[in-house]
Amino acid sequence: MKKKNRRLAVVMVASIVAVIVILSVIVAATGYQQFTHVLERQYNDTAYEVAETALTYLDPDKLEGYLQSGQTDEEYDAILARLDELVVSSNCNFIYVAKIDETDYMTTTYIYDSVNPATGFSRYEFGYVSRDTDPKYVDDLKHILTTGGRAEKYLYSYTESGAHTTAGLAVQDSTGKVVAVIGVEKSMTVLYGARSTYVRWVVSIAAAMVALTLLAYLLWLNRMVIRPIAEITGEAKRFANDGENPVASLRATENRYEIGVLASSILKMEAEIKQYIDNLTAVTAEKERIGAELDIATHIQASMLPCIFPPFPDRSEFDIYASMNPAKEVGGDFYDFFMVDESHLAIVMADVSGKGVPAALFMVIGKTLIKDHTTPGRDLGEVFMEVNKLLCEGNGEELFITAFEGVLDLKTGQFNFVNAGHEMPFIRRQGRYTPEKIRAGFVLAGMDMTRYRMGSLQMEPGDAIFQYTDGVTEATNANNELYGMERLEAVLNKNAAAAPDKLLPAVKADIDAFVGDAPQFDDITMLSLEYKEKMK
């Protein structure tokens, strides 16, 4: 993280330096150009002043004559002497008057030529012809000769001998005809020195400014950006490691730019995350505790149902098997079986409305009450009426139980039963299971004045009874189809000869195959009792 910050600073500083350097170069270059331009202009103006002065010395009307005759006179010598004086006093290099061939502007015939002795050159004598005029001067010469005005561009040359500027003017005779051109070349001696001094100054001032600005900027950047960001980064790293609240607030929160907002937000976020984690920890702990207690509840509930098979290994008169698969951790279904006395076996199958813990608690009460009230010789209708009354007291949740209880007299095969809103049982007679249509009373714990009537049927050795809850017939597949009575009857008869402990797994397997991947909504509880022989 620290590495990244450093790189950020480097990039920021480098870009600032680059911008300042580019700006300085542009300013220096522009200044340099302007400076040169002004100096050149100055020198050129001076050269023109000299040319104007020299022009007054001339007698233009005579120039044609000189050229035609090839002879000069005393006046010519006097003028040349004055021009020689002027070239020295005005500190020019050359002052010359020449005739330009107007066919190509390339041929120059010198009339006067004064040379400053300081240049070391010697003059062109009268009548000297030069044919090598630099082509770049041609346009200017043409302009001077045809308009009689100044050259449009400055005439400059930068050679090894130094910088020069030339002024050129037309020489007109008394009729206004241009007869020659006068040229004055002046050396721009100061230009080089002044220019390099200028550049040195600009560069050093710019460098100093860059250094100062940079220093100030770096200090500011460090104070206002780098350090606060490093602090925030450090804080974030610390929090990521230990997840504890910060010991002190961040200095960066006092930052007046966005960084201040960032720092405050980080602190706020940390506090919220901490609080959230604490809450989550508490909730998770609570959830684990509840989960553990639910496990215990499931265990208690499971152990309340008889689950050791065979339960009565010394009994040869009957065979019994039961199973329960809860949909949630603790279910509302229950089964029970117990010996009322030596020769009477009771079976109970019940389903509490609703699911989860409330249903399980209600189930425990219901199961205990039914077992407690089933005493030898008692009418089952009375048992249910009493149990119903007790369940109705303090039933704030308005839960209810559908229940079926039957008592088999092992000596006679008489099977007494009572039904409180429960599914009808299947009875196997002569190797065939059929649903036994028995009258049902209202559910338990629904209405406290409900009356229940005991029914009775006769079972012979070899007959069997299959009882279940609605979780079996209402098991639902992915297409929302119910398992139903027909499928149940079919699978029972397919396994009609099976012993109870083989029959129930076979039914369960058939239900599972039907349901497929669809979730199980309800507890699946079944009980099978086979009456094998009469008790002696």
Next chain:
Amino acid sequence: MTITKNQNGTHLDLALEGRLDTTTAPQLEAELKQSVGGVTELTLDFSQLEYLSSAGLRVLLSAQKVMNRQGSMVIKNVNETIMEIFEVTGFADILTIA
């Protein structure tokens, strides 16, 4: 499950559509708790109801108990499957089925 509510003064009509089971029964329970105050005639229309579980029966029993105190409750358009459930569980005896 979809519940279509139609209230007219002290008459409340609820039409149920779909499955009334463990997962949807709390929906009907909440709807009844909210709307049944002051109602003297509650009508439940079961013509579009496909399935009814014991959790649904429990809500019907609660509603019947409430309506016993403040008026009457009628269930209409009960199909064969659900009628069978009412008969098997004995609910047919305590409910008014029209």
